[in-house]
Every structure is written in structure tokens, then in C-alpha cells.
Amino acid sequence: MRRIAAWALMGTVWGGLALGALLLVFAWDLPRPEEALETTRRPSVTLEAADGRLLSTSGDLYGDTLRLRDLPVHLPTALLAIEDRRFRQHFGLDPIGLMRAAWVNLTSGRVAQGGSTLTQQLAKNLFLTPERSLRRKVQEAMLALWLESRFTKDQLLEIYLNRVYLGGGAYGVDAAARLYFGVPARRLALWQSAVLVGLPRAPSRLNPRANPQAAAQRGAEVLRAMAATGAITEAQAAAEAERIAFPPRPSRDSGWFADWVNDDLAARFPGSADLTLRTTMDLRVQAMVEARLEALLAGPGAAADVGQGAVIVMDAATGAVRAMAGGRDYRRSSFNRAVSARRQPGSVFKPFVYLAALEHGLHPESTVSDAPITLGRWSPGNGNWRPRGDLPLEEALAHSVNTAAVRVLARAGGAREAAAVARRLGLAGPFPNDATIALGTGEASLLELTAAYAAIANGGMRVVPHGIAAARADRRVLPPGNVAPSRVLAAGDAQAIRRMMEAVVSRGSGRAAAVPGRPAAGKTGTTQDFRDAWFIGFSGGTVIGIWLGNDDATPMEDVRGGTLPARLFHEILEGLPR
Template identity: 40%
Template sequence: MQEDKNTNKPLKRKRHILLRIDSWIDSSLWTAGFRLVDLWEEVTIFSRKFHVEGWKKHLINLTGNALTLGAAGSVLLLTLAMPAFEETKKDWRYRGDFAVTFLDRYGNTIGHRGIIHEDSVPIDELPDHFIKAVLATEDRRFFEHFGIDFIGLARAMSENARAGGVVQGGSTLTQQLAKNLFLTNERSLERKVKEAFLALWLEANMSKKEILSLYLDRAYMGGGTFGAAAASQFYFGKNLSDVTLAESAMLAGLFKAPAKYAPHANLPAARARANQVLSNLVQGGLMTEGQVIGARRNPATVIDRAEVKTPDYFLDWAFDEVQKLSASGKFKDHTVVVRTTVDTGLQSVAEQSMESSLREYGEGYRVKQGAMVMIENGGAVRAMVGGRDYGESQFNRATNALRQPGSSFKVYTYAATMEKGYKPETLISDAPVTWRGWSPQNYGRSYAGKVTLETALAKSYNTVPVRLAKDVLGTKVIVDTAKAMGVMTPLREDKTIPLGTSEVTVLDQATGYAVFPADGMQSRRHGIEQVLDYEGNVLYDFERDEQPARRVLSEEANSKMNRMLVTIPVNGTARRGALDNGIVSGGKTGTSQSYRDAWYVGFTGNYTTAVWFGNDDFSPMNNMTGGALPAMTFKRLMDYAHQGMELRPIPGIQNPLPSGSRPEPAAGSANVASATENMPVFVRPRSLSTEATRIIRDMSKRFKDAPALSLSVQKVAGIDTPSNSTKEQN
């Protein structure tokens, strides 16, 4: 009995401790709850002191909402501003330290790029009437706004609404400078947002005088000139500080549309525009009618010089390439002579082909822009068209515009498939397919059943490349193949990539397709053959300093691709692109969703050409496919390019057909002939025989290995001395 009592004592002690803990928890919770109630009551009583009624309550609510929205807006603005401010990290201020004289492939001077700021005319030395003419026309409130002129924007919107169209712009001079320094002329909301933030950044980091000086130095002024100082020398043969009021008005009128109002090309239009600038001076209160009447009665005259045709889109791209080569350590000099790859004859016909197509068919197809790149077998870019009018828009659509390639991208899927051992004769099902919840359809919403890969590519069936990606390749293999073949634009690895939904450039497509005539080797696109100093020393040579081409497609796979691609201009979607005189060509058309982009990329054994048509605002065209205007434009240029030259065979394809014959078009293609028979034909003048051309090329190669050219030889060749070059550019 005593033993039981001794055993229960520890248990009773534990129960006692647990009961005390439970009691403490209960009392603590009750006390805490009671105190919370008291605290809440005290807070409520205290907050009643701030309770307001009536208009004060609404004012406080509005203030609170404004602060909330302001905080959210600040975060949003900062998010939008970050991409714009990234542009300021580039070496934009010293871009003009380069003074480059460009030569074509034959050694003829074709243009200059680069601005020496130290040699530009200081603002304080410019005539007062020139500054007033620029501000009256471009930005009357320049010294009053902070980069964005909301008053001027409202006025422009009002004028445009009254006129029923765009008659007045709302961009400030600072915004225009931001576009010239950091951005392109691409018409997009993203670009306008960046432009606004960069204008604010310029106003915060530079004085008004610096902004105005940079604007006058960087603007394109027509005739291949950049900056008002260079334009004054080009049009009037005098220093900018010596121009008259009439000449100032003509120069100020060039900023809006330099190609349209360039006086050496259209003097009546330039004088009419100058007269409008004089009216702007009077309307803006900067001058009186009596002060401008003399300039109205005695308009400016210009130096009699022929209109200079320069490949400006190509030169802009080549100038960027020069700076990249310098940045990578290929050479150090910034005042150089650059021998480019451009062929001015092919360039001229490329521009005419594009303009002719747009002029004849643009309105009917509702298309306003196009771009084109021609690459010779070996990678040399022979022609580049970046848009319809360089004076109107310097945005290079051949190198900078990202557009969906549509079915023209399918060649990378088929090339990867050929590498897997498939053949053009391999049968595959053209039937409905679903992949990751996506069910693509063919153009006509019909299916052909069992078809060969050759037929599927020629007829551009959509289900087949998707089926290949799903069952054979995967999207990563397709992307890797495209990159290996020369597509440099980042590509998305999503399920729709086989149908060309990831954007690329025209230059990308020309580079990729140039692998096929190169027998599967890298095309190594380039626009610069040599960089020399003004003493003739070779600072950079493409063949010497760049890596040799590497193989990206096996010979067997490349031959299979060529066998399929050469059938497309004969009985596929590109019959309007079939070349004359039996010249065998291959290629592929492409059309993006809602007819926003139309492509044709084709090649022979000699050249590869990529053609794109579309609108800058991404608006749909009128049912235009790649087999229409792009293929026709391709034919115009390529027919000209192959006149009188030795034809190289396409690897894997038998030699070109005898002269005077050509593949017969497929049945039902009579409309093709009728559509092309009225097209203008460009005749290429024959100046040298094939043998003479071969000898001259051999001599050129020997000269490359010879000692540096003397200064006198440079002058004979048309290469300016450093002093003359600097003067022309400034």
C-alpha cells in the first residue's frame, strides 16, 4: 500500500505542472484578447479625430487614390524606361570618330560615312537666320520644353484632325535627335516609348546648345550628306557660317524629307519647301514679312551637279561592320579606306526592280515597302535594298527589320530531316496533326494524303514539317540547323517554329539559303573585302583574317535539298520566279499570317537573293503570297545578273540547260506568263569577255599580295587624301 502511494506521487506532480501550464495559457490568451480589444477601441477613438465628412472626405479619397496610382505608374514608367536607358550605354557620342571612304568591288569611290565633331561649325558661329529657320520649322518651343512638348503635340493632333490626315508632326527636335543617335526609323510603339525616355535623358544630361549642335551634325540631308555643314558644302559650295537667308531656308527644309526636297535632284520642290520655311519664320514671330521678302524674290541656287546615286542602306550596314571589326581588334585606325563587296550595277538594278514592283503592283496589293539582299557564291554581298526611299526612312529593313519568314523557313526543317537520312522520295502523310494542343492546317484547308517530301516542300504543305518536328526532329534541332546555316537573329524554340513564326531578317534568309549553292559550306556573308589606311597599307583582309568556311550540311543532305528546291520554280509555288534562258534555280516562297509578309528566297550556282515585301505598320496586304511580287522581283534582278556570265552548276544538279531552253511550267500556269510578260527587262551591258574577266581577277589577287599602294596611285584610283576626305564629310 505504501509502495502505491510512492508510485503515484510523480504522476500527481506531472499533472499539477500540466494544469498550471494550461491555466497560464488560458489566462494569457484571455488577457491578450482583452488587451487587443482595448487597443482596437483606443485606435478607433483616436482615428475618429481624423474622420471628415463632405467635400473633405472626397478630397482625401482622391489624394489617396492618386498616390496609389502614382506609385504604380512610377514602377511602370521605370520598367518602360529601362530598355531605353540601356541604349545610352553604347559609345554613341564618339560614333563619328570614324572617317571612312568606301569603294565598290572595283575600287570606285561610292560614299563616305563618319563625322568629325571637332571640324563641325560651332553653334555660336552659325548665322542667326539659319538657327531661326531650323527652329521655326522643326521645333518652335525648343528652348521652352523639357524634351517632350505636350502643347506642340496637342496642336499637331488638332491640325491633323482638322486636315483629316497627318500634316504636322508632334516630335520635338530632342526626340528626333534621340532617334538619330540611339534608335532606328522603325514605326512601332516600342520605338516611340524609347524615343520619349531618351529625349528626357538628353535634356537632363546635355545643354540645349549641345542638343541643337548634335542635331545639326547628325541629320541626313540628302545627296549622301550627313549634317548641315556637309550639306552646305555639297549644295552651295560654301561654309555653313556663310549661307544666306534663302539658302538657310532651303537647308532647313531638308530635315523633313531630304530625298524629296534635295535641290540637286528637284530644285522646284526645294524652293517651294524653302518658301514654306520662310512662312514658318513669319508665323512663329521670329522674323517679319519684310525681312523675308528678299529671300522669297531671290531663292537660293545650287551647284550644278548630277544626282549622285549611292547605295546608302548598304553603306550604313558596312559602316557598322567597320566599327565592329575595329572593336574586335582587327585594326586600330579610325580614318580608313574600305573596299566593299557591292556591285553598283547589280545594286542599281536591285533598286529599280524593287521600285518598279511597288509602283506597278503596290496599290493593288496594298503593300508599301520591300527589302532585298543579293549574295554571290562565297558570301560577298553584291546588292542590298533596305527600303523604298532612303531619304524618307533610313531604317534598313534588310538588316534590322524582324519579320516572320513563313514557309521560307521550312527549308531548315527539311535540311535537318535530310541529315537524318531521309530522301526526297520518302513518303509521309499530309493529314491533320495535333502537337501540344496545336492543330495546323494547310493553305487550302485540304489534305493530300500520302506524299513525298519533295512534293510536300514544293506544294508547301504545313502539316508535313510539323509532323517531322513532332516525330523526327524536335524544335531544338531545327533551330540549331538554322543557326548553323547563318541565321543570326535569336530564334524561339516553340512548337510553331517549323512554320516560320519566329522573326528573322532578310539578310538572315539570304545567308541561310546561300549554303545550298555552296555545297553545304558556310556562306560567310560579308560586305567588306579590305580595310586600308591612306598610305595603301592593308589593315584588314577578309580572306586573310577570317576563318575559312566550315561545313554545316553534308554533301549528301545538301544535294537532296537542291533536288527538291529546284522543282519549286518549275511546278511549285514560285513559278513566277523561274529564270529565262534555261537557267536552273531553286528557292522557296513564304507568306506569314494574314498576309503581313511575303517572301521569296532563291539561288543559282552564282547568286542567292532574298526578297521581302510588307508594311512597316504590320498591316495586312491584299492576299499577296511569296509566289507573286517577291518571286517576280527576284526574277527581274536575277535575269539581269546572269546575262553574259559563266553559269556555275548547282551542287547535285546537272549543268544548266542549253541557252534558249527552260523548264516547261506546270499545267494551269498560263496566268504566270501573262503576269510577267509586261515586266520591264533590264539588259546588262557586256563589257568584258569571260576570259578577260578571269585574267583581271587573277591580276587583282596578285595586287592584294603586292606592296602597299603609293599615294599617287590612290589619287589615280579616286581615293581621297585624308584632308579632302575630312572636308567632304564635314
Template identity: 45%
Template sequence: MILNRKKTSRRKRAERAERIEPHFGESSKSASRDICLSAEDRSVANGDRPRKTRKAASKPRRKTAKKSRNKKRSLLSRFLRGGIYWGFVLGIWGVIAVIGVVGYYGAQLPQTSSWSVPERPPNAKIVSVDGALIANRGVTGGEAMMLGEMSPYIPMAVIAIEDRRFQSHFGFDPIGFTRAMVTNLIAGRLTQGGSTLTQQLAKNLFLKPERTFARKVQELILAIWLETKYSKDEILELYLNRVYFGSGAYGVDAAARRYFQKSARDVSLAEAALIAGLLKAPSKLSPARNPKLAQARAQLVLAAMRREGFVTKNETNKALSMEPKKAKRYWSGSQHYVADLVMKELPSLIGDFQKNVIVDTTIDLKMQKLAGKIISNTLKKKGKKLRVSQGALVAMDANGAIRALVGGNEYADSQFNRATDAMRQPGSAFKPFVYLAALERGLTPASIRMDAPVKIGNWTPKNYDKKYRGAVTLSTALAKSLNTVAAQLATEVGPGNVVATAHRLGINSKLQNNASIALGTSEVKLMELTGAYVPFANGGYRITPHIIKRVKDLKGNVLYERRSENADQVIRPRELGMMNIMLQQVVEKGTGKAARIKGWQVAGKTGTSQNSRDGLFIGYTANLITGIWYGNDNGKPTNKVTGGSIPAQSWNAFMTGALKGVPIADLPGNYIGEVSVIPTARPSRPIVRAPRNIARFVAPAKPRNAAPVVIKPRQDTRQTTRIAARSVGPRPSAGLGDSNKNRQKPRTIMDLLFGG
């Protein structure tokens, strides 16, 4: 069987050897060589293929996969190498471009040799007579402070919320800038700035508030220069003293005083957080405008401070528990009326100052606070009922130094100073000038005039109570503020002489030369009216009201100092004594009873204008002269406010506090009281002799159906600057009075009858 199989196999191999393959015109050998398939090429069953042949076929496949992998690696490597190369190239070009841009915009800046931090706008530190701060005035609204002087919470709060890498960057924070840009892109709007504190300082110091690419580049250049020129603490100090915090406050001290009425030295953690929060949007976030929004921003600042490790958790929680309070819309407090007046007068004394100055004033801060409190509380309690909305007060000593000044109810609501600028009718508070003019022409407090209906030309003055008392002394007429008698006296002495007397004592406003001047129809300022009463208290000498005592710079160099002036005597001792006796009667027995102070000699005069539009009381002791006014800015009538009501009451409250601890002093003057004889049909009691220095008067009988007293207005032909000479006492050397040979005879029927 095996041999047969071998034979068969040989035969088949022989047949295969002899097989002739088809060809196309070429030799069979050649054709066979070109077309024939090798054993490896023929299709055979898997089981018949030799094992070596399968191994040989797998090797090319592995090589192909390896080549593919190597090719991918090669592409990635080439890409990376290309990226690095082109990145490096672009980087070089980017640096060149940055240098070009910086060089281009930097060339538009002045030379670096001329760069310097500009001086902070000058500040005027206004202090009281004992050195206590009243207010700061200037562009900034506050004084510059050393970093170590201010509350430590302030710089911590600002750094935490505005520039937490401030201590490590070089003026520009790439990380913060990139983060801000990404945040803005995601938000689709500008939500973060990316500027460092140094960049903000550079912008505030050197550049205009423009939002341009050129300004941003210049800001960066200047920020880097600042970092090379100053230390971090110096930069932070400059920033905190210059940056704007809204409501006209530049610098942290101004902000602290504006919103919290305190120095930046005393600011708490919660207050520091609120101040720092204002930097993002000073007007929008102002506690004077939106306290809740300001408080919400302050909470973000506190969280940032906690995150940076500046404060503890307990400190943060305590600060967060504070309730938001709305600040005043403007600077609050009556002392700001003082500051405004100081700044109004300062240029005339030292010119336009270019450096910080300290202004020493004559203000007593305790009196100032008391005055502001009294005016404010009076209007708060009684203003609505009495239909009065404003008040003013001026207090000065016998030399004219202003001790307290209140220009209105609330400075935050109205900065108009009614004490120095408002022109109002003084009413009967003007009558002392009428009576002084009459006394200087020979009359006395005991002289008699008829309180009866009187007609002067076409004018018929009437008393406030519409009543008439018949024959009265001048002292009684002034104490009861009788208009009929004042009008008669003005006509007798001449309105021009009344005007001259008022001007001589210190009234500067223009006064109408007519008989109604006796009732205070010409408008004056409370300041000048109060100043014109000072001669009654100081012995008869005219003064100039003043509030600035000294001005000096921070080094102590005196720029201005007020010197004592040679005052002119404008009231003679005898007439001065008469006036003080009569004006004391106003307080003791007349319309000014509410002003009485136990133990003190108090003199003064009430004033009420037509329809109770104005209520005034001007009063004085030998130490202090104070004028108070109540009314409405629009001139609307009040609800029967008179000078003897809330003006006299407020005067009493202020003077009682202001004179506490002050030695009691008598009012000046040289006059011995006289006896007044008032004719009556049946005298009810004998005439009583008056004790020394006090005139006693017998009450007159009330007339029946008294006929009107008709007085023809007198035309003045003399100069109104001289006093008519009906003098008795010593004549001063101030040019007051005429010679005795020019004494005039009595001119009226009443003078002829009663020897007045």
C-alpha cells in the same frame, strides 16, 4: 552883263563870309570848326557836284566788296584747313582705336605660332569590287578635290557671285564692305554680307557661328593671316572643299553628288551656277526644297559670270534655257543602303578613323543597279494593285560575300534597311530547316506523310489552298508547301531540333520553340535567312555574310583585310543532295515555277506569311544565292501577294541578268534517288524507277473522308545543338550527328505502316 554878273557873285561871296553861324556857349571859331559842313558834305544837285568828287566816293565801295570777298575766302580756307587738321587728328585716333580693338580681340585668340588649318573631317570612299565609286560617307558627304580636278565652272561661278575682287584684295575688301553697308542702310535690313571668301573660310575653319562684333574682328584677323600664309588658289580650294551647300553636303563634290548624282569633275555650267547660288542660303535655295527659287538664283550667278567675262553670251543663253528640276529630298539610289551598312560595320574593323580611307567592298555595281531597278520598277508597276509598298533584296556568293543589297523602294524616301534590320515572318521559306532536321533523322525525299487535317495540341494547321492531298512524299509536300506535313515533321523531330538546325546554318535571331516554327512564325531578317540558304549551294558549309573586303588609307596602307575563314560543315553530303533535289522540285513543279531559268539548276523556296503580309522567295544556283521580300512597313496585308508571285518573278529577273555570261554549274550533293511506294486501293500505274540523282514519285490517290491525324507534341529532352542519329551517309568531322547505336525506331503509325 558879264561885269554885273561878276559883281553880284562877289557880293554873295562876301555875304557868306560875314554870316555868323549859331553856337551854344562856345567861341564862334571853334563852333564853326566843329559843326560846319564842307562842300563835299553838303547836299547838292547831281549836276553841280564836281566829277572828282564822284570818283573819290566809288573807291571806298570797291575796297569794301573786295574786303568782303577776301573775308569769305578766308573763312572757307580756315574751314578747310580746320577740316583737314581735325580729320587728320580723328584719323590718327581712329587708327589707334582700330589697333586697340584689333589688339584686344586678337589677344583672345591663340598665339599665331599655333595657328594651322584644321584637317578636313575624314571621308570614307566606298567602292565596288571593281573600284567604281558607290558612295562617300562621313561628315562632309564627299571627297576632297584639287582645284584643277573639279569643273572649272565651279570656282568661276563662286568668285563671280560671292567675291569678284577675290584675286586683288588682301582678305578684306573695303569697297565691297562699304557697298554692302550702304545697300543695307538703304534697304533698312541686312541684304548683303560684305565678307570675302577668305573671311568666310576663316569663319568656317576657326570660329563659332556667332553674330557678334568680336567674332567679326577675329574673322578679319584670321582672314589676313590666311592671305599671308596661303596662295589664292589654295584658299579657294580650301573654301570649295569645306563650305556647306545644304542637305548635309559639305564641299562641291558632295553637293554635285547630292543634287546631280555626279562627280564635281563632270558638273556643267548651269549646274555650277546652281551650286554657287546655294551659298547665300543653302537650305532655302536647295533644289530639293524649292527648284524654281534655286534656278532663279542660278540665273543671277550666270549673269554675274557673264558680266565678269568668265563665259560667253552663247554659253550663258544655253545654261539659262535649262528647266529647273527638283532634286530628291535625300541621297537617292539603292547603293546608299550599301554605304549605310558599310559605315555601320566599319568602326568594329578599324575603330574611329581620323583620316580619309578607301573601303573596298564585295558589291558588284552592275548587280546592285539591276537589283535596285527591279525592286523599284516592280513596286511602281504593281505596288498599287497588290497593295504592297516596300521590297528588299540580298544577293551573295557561295562564300557569303554580298554582291547586291537593296533595303527599300527608294532611299530618298526611307533610309530604313529592310534587308538587314527588318524582322519579318519568313512563312514557308523557313521549311527547309524543318525538312533538313527530318532528313538528318533518317527520312528521305521519298518518305511518305499524310496530307490531311491535323491537330497538334490546340493548333490545327491548314494548307494555303485549304485542300488536302492524302499520302504524299516529303519532296512533294515541300514542293507544294503543304503546311500539314511540315507541322507533323516539326513535331516528330522536335521543335527544339528545328531551332537548332536553323541556328546551325546561320539564323541568329531568337526562334520560338514550338510546333508552329514549322510554318515560319518566328521573325527573322532577310539577310540572315538568305545567308542560311548558302550552305545548300556551297557544299554544306556555314558562312558569315560580309560586305567589306579591305580598308586602306589614301597612301595605300592596309588598315584591314578580310581573311578566308575555316568554315564549319553544317550539312552532310547525303542530306545536302536530298535537300537540293527537293528544293529543285519547288522550282520545277511546285510553288516557285516563276523562278525557273533555262539551262540552270535552280533551287529555292517560296514563303508567304499569314494574311499575305509578307511574300518571299529565297533561291540559289551554285554561283549565287538571292533572297527577295515584298510587304508593307506597317504590317498591313497585301492583295494576295505570295512568295511565288512577284518575289519569284523579281528573283528570276535579277538572277537572269546577274548570271549572264557566267558558266553553268551543278548544285552540290551526294544522293541517289529512291523509289517511293504509296499504297492505294487500286494503283493506277506501275511504280517507275527513278533515274540516277533524280527521284520520281507516283501521284497519290486522294483519300475520301480522311480522319484527322492527331499528333501529341513531343517533349525534347536532348540538347538541341546536336543532330539526332538516323544517318546513312558519311559523317562529317564537324561534330554533326550521334553514334549509330542511338538510332531511334519509327515513332508514328505512318512510319510503322510505310517504313518511313
């Protein structure tokens, strides 16, 4: 017994030392909580159009700092109902909640419930990064215990409600209430409180401006949780859920463009100074682009089951974006289909295949067969094209002959060579490492493709798309940080592929894009089952990229790149100043 007691004592001592050492390892880089509790803010950002007119303002939004007694009772009640019903009973960590969550996740076979307390969430939001790791969870628990020892439960609720990020740049319930509902937090209705406390789960994705439907569904979920705790009746929950409605967001022609420009400002302009940025946007061109896109979608587009579209107008020499329509209506959906959507490019990828062939010694006059071809189990079709035998490369590209493109790919060195050309011009991929790449089975965004075509239009110089022309901070002029164009194509190859793409518009698949008196070049693209239709082209020093399709990738009614997209290119080019 003495031996057992001695071993137990030694185990306790060494175990305590090991635990202490382990906690020191986890705690060595903990932030100083007192400093993190101080309010911080991002700088405000003012965006101006190319002519100096105001586009938008943004920055961290903080409302009034409120005490619990200043808020409607249903606001903290809703928060505890959905996030932490045992908040008043636990000490910062909730073993019962952890066991309940573990049981629910085990029985459901998936992570259906979390075990974090509201105090742990506050610790993560105030002090830590969103990284998912054991180290972060241990630090979160340590900070939660510190918070519970330092503040009362009511004070913790007040800190949370005044500091939690709720999307749209808004920190705290007062700023979010003013942003989303136009009222101070003191005057929130029950359903509005439910919507707000439902946002911390995914504030950027669930907030009413980004996704009104998801915000309403989450608010209804919070109301049901309140009914489950007895805070309100089920009838009240149902009635309040019916009241959920959001005021329309003010229309902004610059919406998608402003979101894109603001996306990486923290990295480009570090520091806390307020910024004023002169952008590259031409408001007149932007308004014209959106009007013509909507007219097409509302008319012939609706008849052909086309639900969405995206357009980019870019300066070929510099990559400056003059206009950007990321969809049909920014107020209904701020998702930027011009920048964030990655889809199969179809035949608008073929110029990169033909460029690889030119770099391997072929010429626009070199010939290629358009006869049927089979590679393994794959036999690319040619649509309505009737085989003519050997064609000049220029004619094969002009009429977008698939079998000819596959043969050109083989003569250009294969899929890796074509992918290398595409990457050199700015496409990120991924690309398949087989012959299907010749028909555009990789992935690309409209912005990438438009910038890649700019290199063809400007004689072989790669441009990086940008939206900032000049920057000022506290009356100091800052460099905008744009990347200078760099040569990626031999001038002769760029001139040859441009000539071939002019044939697309003059006598090939893109004839609908032609505007009398304005020489143009471009390429049509259509993916399988008419899921995507593209036209990307250029005239003078301007590149115009167009995509039409549906967000859920449902097929359109025989919409090809040479039909509605080419027609929209024609209409936009007509509206641009000569």
C-alpha cells in the same frame, strides 16, 4: 542647446566629408575637359565597287568655325527658344527648369519634358557617353559647372553651335547647313535655322536625309517655340513652316549597300587613318536589280497593294554581297529593309525544319501525312491544297504543305531542334518554342535568310555576309577581316535538301521562278493575311533573296511567295551573267 549645437556641428562636418567623398567617387573617371575640347574627326572612307569605280565617300564633316557675330541672329535665338530659354540667367544648372520639368512630367504621367540646360547638353556631347545613369547625370552637372566657370555665355553658345552633332556625319551648324541645304551657315534662312537646331534631340533619326517629314515637323515645332518666346510672330512661324522643303538627295545605286558596309568600320579598322575599301558590289547587277524591282512594284505590285520590296544577290561560296536593294527608292527612304527589317519568314523557314528531319535519319523519300492536324486549340490550314494522304518529304516541301511540315517537325525532335539548325546557319531569331515554328512564326531579316540558304547552295558551309573584298589605309594593305566559311551541315544532308528545293521550282509552289536552261532551287514563303511574301533561291553559285510587303504590315492582295517574288527572282536570274 549646447548638445544640439554640437550634434549639428558634427553632422555638418561629417555630411560635408560624406558629400566630398561622394563627389570624388563620381569624379574619379571624369575626362580631361581641356583635351575633349580639341576637335576630333573620324577617318574618311572611300568605297569602290568590285571593278574599282567610286561608290561613295564619307567621314566626319566639319565646316568653318564661326563666331556668333558671323551667324544670323535667328540661329542662336531659335536654339535657346527650343532648348534653354533661361540660358542667360542660370549658372549651368537650372533649379527652376528642373522643378518645371518635374511638375510637367508628374501632371502628364510621363516624361514629357527634360530639365537639362544647354550647358549640360554641351557637357554630355563633348565629354560623356549617352549612357543613362545617375553617375553620368552627376558628372554632367559637374562638367556643366566647370564650363560655366571657364567660358562666357556667348563662348558656350559658339562651342555648342560649332561642335554639336547634327546627323549625316556633320558636326556643327556650318557643316550641317552645307550638307542639308547647300549653303554656309552664314546664309541660313529662318526656317533652315529652325530645322538645324531641332536636330540635336535625335540627329540620326530626325535629320532631313534620314527622315525629311520628321525633320520638317521638328522644324515647325522650333518655330512655334520661337513664337511663344516673342522672337517672331505666330504669323511668321506659320509662314516659315510652309517654306520648309529639302532638296532631293543625289541618287546612289549603292546607298543601302554603302550604309551597311560603313556601319561597323570603326570596330573593324580602328585608328585614324583614311580608308579605301574595295567592295564586293557589282554595279551592273545592282542597277539591274533596282530597275527590275521598281518595274515590278510600279506595275503588278501597285495593282496588288505592294508598297515595298528588298533584294539581295550573294555569292553562295563566300557570302560576298553583289547587290543590295533595301527598298524601293533610297532617296525617299534610306531604311534598309534587307538588313534592318525583321519579319516572320513564313514557309521559307521550312527547309530548316526538313534539314532537322534529315539529320534525324529521314530521307527525301520518307513519307508524311498531309491530313488535318490539331494541337491544342491550333489547327494549321493548307490553303487550297487538297489532302492526298502520305507524301514523300520532297513533295510535301515542294508544295509547302503546312500540316505535313508540322508532322515533320515532330519527327525531327521538335521546335528546339529546328531552331538549332536555323541558328547554326546564321539566323538569330527569336523563334517560338512550339509547333508554329514549322510555319515560320519566328523573326528573321532577308540578309540572314539569304546567307542561310547559301549554306544549302554551297554544300553545307556557313557564310557570314560581307561587303568588303580588300582594304587600304595610308598605302598599307589591311586584312578585310571577313569570316571564313565553316562547315555546319553534312554534305549529304545539304545535297538532299537542295534536291528537295529544286522540286519547289520544277513542279511545286515556286514554278514561276524557273528559267529555262538554268537549274534553280528555292522556297516560297507567305505570312498570314498576305503581309509578307518571300522567295529565296539559288542557281549556280548565286543566291537571290526577295521580300515584298508594306512597311506598316498592311495586307497585300493575294500576293504569295510563288507569285510576284518568284517572278522577280526569275527576272533577276535572267539578267545575271551565266
